[in-house]
Amino acid sequence: MSQTKQPHADSQKKRWLKYGTNVAIVSLVAIAICALVVAISQMTGRRLDTTSQRIYSLKPQTQNVLRDLKGKLRIVSLYSTQTKPDSRSDPEGRFAADDWPSYVQTVSDLLQEYKRTNANIDVELIDPVNSPAKVDGLIAEVTSRYGGEVKKYQGFIDQYPKQLEQIKKMANEEATAIGKLSTQEIANQDVLETLQLSADTVAGFPPLLDRNQEAIQKILKQKPPDYKGAVDVTQQAMDTLSAMLSQIIDGFEKLKADVSVPPTIRQYMVDSTPRYAAIKKSADDLLKQIKDLGELKLDDLRQSLRQQNTILVLGQSDLKVIPFNKVWQEPADMRGYASDVTLKPRFAGEQQVTSAIVSLTREKKQRVVIVRPDGAPLASPGFPPFVPGGPMSQAGARLTDLNYEVLEKDLSGTYAMQAQMQQMPSAPDATDEQMKDALWVVMAFPASQQRNPMMQQPPAPLAQKLQEHLDAGGSAVVLISPGLGGEAPDLSAALKPRGIVASTNAVIVHEAMQDDQQTGDQLDQARRLPFIFDINQYGDTLMTRPLRSLASLMVPLVPVSTEPAKGYTVTPIIPIPQNVKTWGETDIDALSKGQPSKFDPAVDQASPGFAGAISQAEKGGRLVVIGSPTFMFNRYLEIPEPTLARRGTYVSRFPGNAELFVNSVLWASGQDALLAISPAAMEVSRLRDMGNGELAMVRVLIVGGIPAIVLLAGVMVYLKRRD
Amino acid sequence: MSVTTTIAKRELSSYFFSPIAYVAMILFLAACGVAFIDDFRPGQVVAMRSIFDWMVWLLVFIVPVLCMGLLAQEFSSGTVETLMTAPVTDQQVVLGKFLGAMGFLLALVLPTLLYVVLLAIYGRPDYGPILSGYLGIVLVGALFTAVGLFCSALTRSQVVAAVSAAAFLFAVTVIPWWVRGKVILDQWISKAVDQFVQTRYADFSKGVIDTGNVVFFIACTVLLLFLTIKVVESRRWR
Structure with a gap:
């Protein structure tokens, strides 16, 4: 029996080996072919965006930007489904709680498109509420990437208590000295006030600095540590101390020569002035160290975590924080177009993220100078809603978003003078040096007859200045006005x-x-x-x-x-x-x-x-001339599309105005890669209103009705088969 | 082809005689209904995206149950011997069973078209993402069915087949999604995680048809069917 089984066992083993090896090899080849096919399709694949608004397709401008992107970029969404804007930041209730997840999803979808379009972009979606561990990881990453600045701040915070102790010691000594003075004989009110200020300063500051230290320790325990906040606390204290000491020293300088002041007091003033100056010097030294610390990128991250629902774009050496209100923009004033609807915020995520990428990857920030014959600045952003911006503030903001430095130049020089006389804040005009390598946007309006009387000579004619600029190889966008008025x-x-x-x-x-x-x-x-x-x-x-x-x-x-x-x-x-x-x-x-x-x-x-x-x-110089002087003014850009406005969505009725201006600047400044239509607003359809009874009926049909029909069918089949 | 169709029809009809299939169908539709009405409120966005996302999670557990008996039952009851001696090839058997299961899967999803009708009554749905969502569900369903069939071919026990298929689908669908949501990943790990089911399917559910994703689901389905055929063939020489 065993003799007959042995050859059978051998043959089965051989068969296992033969067929098994064969199957294993064929299977491995099949898996390899499958992986290859998937990889090839991935590399050569096409994407079809089936949404009617093409909301999942990056706009041509973004695609142009991403095509030229060389270095690595990381985009992080810090949107949380649980932190919808509160009633304070959203008084009109545009972000309904029920709807909020769709806003979070829209941002997530957009960022995934960036990742898909360029392999150099990595996207991370972090819900700060649900994933605090991920936030810690992000903080660690940002700290290590932009560590140089953090180290400077940490170094300052570590060493400044020694200087603070020295200030406290000097102040305490001075408090003891001033405490020994008798002020009973002093009749001069100025002397009394100055001595009181001295006593208050040297006696009051040491405990104040101790309280500040406690506050700083609390601030440093935040996640991420608020180094900037800690330094700001110190800076504020030192600013105040320095100012008070200046006042005291000035007062002593004035009073120590006054013979009506008792000699002991005068002697104290003479003796103590160098000591007060020493304390002031220590405070000023600290202030200088603080000034030299520079910007802190970690603080941007900290701010963005505090603001909630922000997007971070992390470049090679810098990061950009895109706040919530930049991504979801308040619609323009549409009274007269759609007064009875609550307008949905406008999604400008793609425009903002692309602009951030441009600003992080462009080697040099280009300058645009808006040259006007006279009058108020045109592109100043103002302080909405208190101070309105200039008539082309939106166009200016678009250029700023695209990483242009936007300056203005009043050729007449009258506005700055008038503003100064009326004590109004006015941004400084571009200097001749700044204008040299800038792109000029020339507003060729008819000039009024006003002229700055302080100017020795009338300003050079606009044509002459423009000609000199162009002859020197400069570029310009010239907006021609007819001779009206x-x-x-x-x-x-x-x-x-x-x-x-x-x-x-x-x-x-x-x-x-x-x-x-x-x-x-x-x-x-x-x-x-x-x-x-x-x-x-x-x-x-x-x-x-x-x-x-x-x-x-x-x-x-x-x-x-x-x-x-x-x-x-x-x-x-x-x-x-x-x-x-x-x-x-x-x-x-x-x-x-x-x-x-x-x-x-x-x-x-x-x-x-x-x-x-x-x-x-x-x-190489480029010149654009457009025969319309005000086509990019806010009043044209803000006109809404009336049909969409009635549905609660803001879309510009004349998008060509802004696009023509921006493309003119981009072309004239040699940014050909960015020439494209910028990202547009998106619109979604919503379920119409329905009664509670109707809604309940639909819900019952969906949750109960359909499964009940299936159950009934199953029972009928069962009964039929049993029979 | 007619043999394959015959086997497919037989499989499909057997589903409609099986109480487990009805239970799975009722559970699936009830769960989908709950997910749908959660978003079905006045003022909500007219979309089926969340329901499509839910469907995938449900299919991870329902498809293994539907597919567990496809071959395992034949092996355990011994009917596979009859099937193998009949004038049908292994390919026809595997393909027939796969198509039968897919037919039932389509029947399972079909009632959800009523949701589209409701959206059309109460809003203006964007039909592109709905079509792409259903395409995604069909492709994911095909892949899941192929996994279920493969696991069913590996064992005589239907329970083992169902559990192993569910575990496998859980591993390639839920775990990568969960990992991505909880941990900051290195770029290459992040890219690897994106190769799994959920990330690829997410494109379909939002309305984007990527040929790379279509090829992925089809290629993986074909691969698993091929491996299933090899497993079935192995019974001849094992």
Whole structure:
């Protein structure tokens, strides 16, 4: 029996080996092929965004930015599903508790798209409430990455108590000395007050510094430690001490020569002044050390953790914090468009994150100077809602978001002087040095007759300054104004050599539209006015191609033509619509008074072709001329799309205005990679209102009805099979 | 092909005679219903994303139960011998059973189309993400079914098959998702975690069809069916 089994066992073993090896190899090959197919499909895969608003597709501008991204970037969402904005920061209740998770999800989805688009981007979603351990990890990472600054702060906090002890010791000694003085004979009130201040300072500060130390210890126990806060406490104390000591020393200097002061007191003042100066020197030394500490990136993180619902973009050597209100922006004032709806916040996450990436990866921050003939600054952000921003504050903010340094220049110099006289804060004008390598945005408005009387000579004409800037290889965006209400600056000396001619003596008008029905809203009716144009074609250039079919509103338009210029490539932009008769009206005053205009072939310009042009010098300077002076002012950018406004969503009705301006600046400053339509607002549909009974019925149907039908079917099958 | 279809039909009809399938179906639809009504309130976003996310979690446990008997029962009851001696190939058997189980899975998901009807009545749903969500569920369901079938081929015990399949699906679906939510990962670990089911499926549920993800689910399903065929074949030489 055993003799017959032995060969069988051998053959089974052999079969196991033979077939088993075969199956193992085939299986491994199959797994390898599968992995290869998945990897290839991953690398060459296409993504189809099936949402109607393409909300999961990064916009072209972002894709351009990410395509050029070389270094590693980390984006961290600190949104929590449990920390919806409270009623203080959201008084109108735009962020309903039920809806809040969808806002968190939207941010998460957006960041995942960044990660998917570029392998150099890593995305982390941290819910600070649910995952405190992850927050600790993030703090450790930020501390180690930007450790240099933290070490400086830690070093200061470690060593400054010694200096503080020295100050306390000197103050205590001085308190003892001043305590021995008799003040009964002093009649002079100034002397009494100064001595009282001295006594209060030297006696009061040591316990105050002790209390500060306790507060600092508490602050340092926070997560992450608030080094900046701790240093700020010390700085505040030292500032106060230094100021009080200055006052005391000044008082002593004045009084020690006063013979009406008792000699013992005068002697004390003489003797103690160097001691007070020594204490002040110690306080000033500490203040200087604090000043030298510089920025603290960890503090940005700490602030962002405190603010809640922020996004961090961590670059190689710097980090950007995108606060909640930048990502979810308050809609513009839409009274008159949708007064009866609560507007949803506008999602500007992609624009903000992309801007942060641009600012972290761009080697040099470029400067834009808005040059105006006179008047108030145009792009100042103001302090909303208390102080409104300038008329083009939104355009300025867009440039700042794209990491431009935005400065302004008042050629007349009158505004700064007037502001100074009225004690109004005014941002300093750009210096000549700053203007040298900046991109100029020239607002060619007619200048008023005001001039700074302090200026020895009248300012150089705008054309001359612009010409010098362009001749030196600079670039500019020039916004041409017609000669309305004054003489428009003649820039031909700067523009003509570059192949561009702007006819500031004319305004482009179209035939008056006759419509008895007066349909449409106020804006539709306004567009029938001859000098108002609704533009959606901008020409076929690198700068304007991405704007194709975006609507913009232009009021008014100045004819701009081109001519060949040696050394320059000149291309017209902003073609004038040809579906109606248009001409360049030269009777601008009559037009401004609302008088009907009629084409006069003798003086008017027939069929102006374009309202803008771009010129690129072979040497590299770039010039954009647009025949509309105010198209990027807030009043045009804030006009909402009325249909979406009625649904509670803010979307700009004329997105082309802002895009044309931003693209002009990007092109003129050589940022060709960023030329694209910027991220747009998103819109979602919501369930309509329904009664409680209706809602309950639907819920019963869903949770009970459908499973009950299945149960019934199962019972019927069971009964049928049993029979 | 007709043999495969016959086996598939037989499997599908056997589901409708099985009380376990009905229980699984009732539980699945009740759980989906609860998830759906949680988001079905006036003013809420018209979307089925959360329900699609829930479906995957439910399928992790329901599919193993539905698939546990596909081959294990044949092995334990000895009917596999009859099947193997019949004029059918192993491929036809495995494919037929897979298609039968997939047919039941589709029947399981089909009633949830009523949710779409309700969304259309009470809002303006964006149909693109709904279609992509259902496509994702079908692809994930196919992969899960293939896993269930593979585990069922490895053992005679239906319980072992169900538990091992559920454990495997839990490991490739829930654990990577949980790890990603709790720990800061190195970039390469993070990338590895993203290769698993939940991250890939999340694209479908939000409305993005990535060909890479489609290929992943199809390729893994085909691979598991191939391995199942090899396991079934091995009974001839073991």
